[in-house]
Amino acid sequence: EAGVAQSPRYKIIEKRQSVAFWCNPISGHATLYWYQQILGQGPKLLIQFQNNGVVDDSQLPKDRFSAERLKGVDSTLKIQPAKLEDSAVYLCASSSGLAGGAGELFFGEGSRLTVL
């Protein structure tokens, strides 16, 4: 079974530029998550989708971050304009169960963003 795919693995941009990350979850997984992991910290939830609807985006900085999951499968996370403090690893995860259930999350390898 293929895992969660993310791209690009690494991205370096100047502040105020824009960047987009792509995620393809495990086939059939209804719930998709984007987490931000700053160096030395645990992952922090940015947004949670169930199918193509948003379940929780309360911690997403909506003035600069946006995410979509148009057909309930792939998802894109965009940052525009980027700030220095956005330097982090962006982790995508999926789970087979519905949001809030007991199912574990399966993570991709992450997209490491460096903002200069």
Place this chain on the structure above:
Amino acid sequence: AQSVAQPEDQVNVAEGNPLTVKCTYSVSGNPYLFWYVQYPNRGLQFLLKYITGDNLVKGSYGFEAEFNKSQTSFHLKKPSALVSDSALYFCAVRDRDTGRRALTFGSGTRLQVQP
């Protein structure tokens, strides 16, 4: 609100010795509890979870964890550590009684196993 505390930034243990990585949690209702491991430049890998029932949960690679409701703890344990267990470990919680919350992760504990 739901939260997790991992009180130790790093745990050092000699190979062959038992290891414990500590985790305490806070939820309004009842918890689902998880442990994940992260190797350098990799995503998080699931180790084990507690949903309900037996307080001792067994998982991958010989790891186990004990749920203690009175102490709100879910410590990760292994009887005999391997050098290859050296990695970053994260505890996570979800309150199963308050809607469709995602997992909340702790800050992580780095496990260093010396040969």
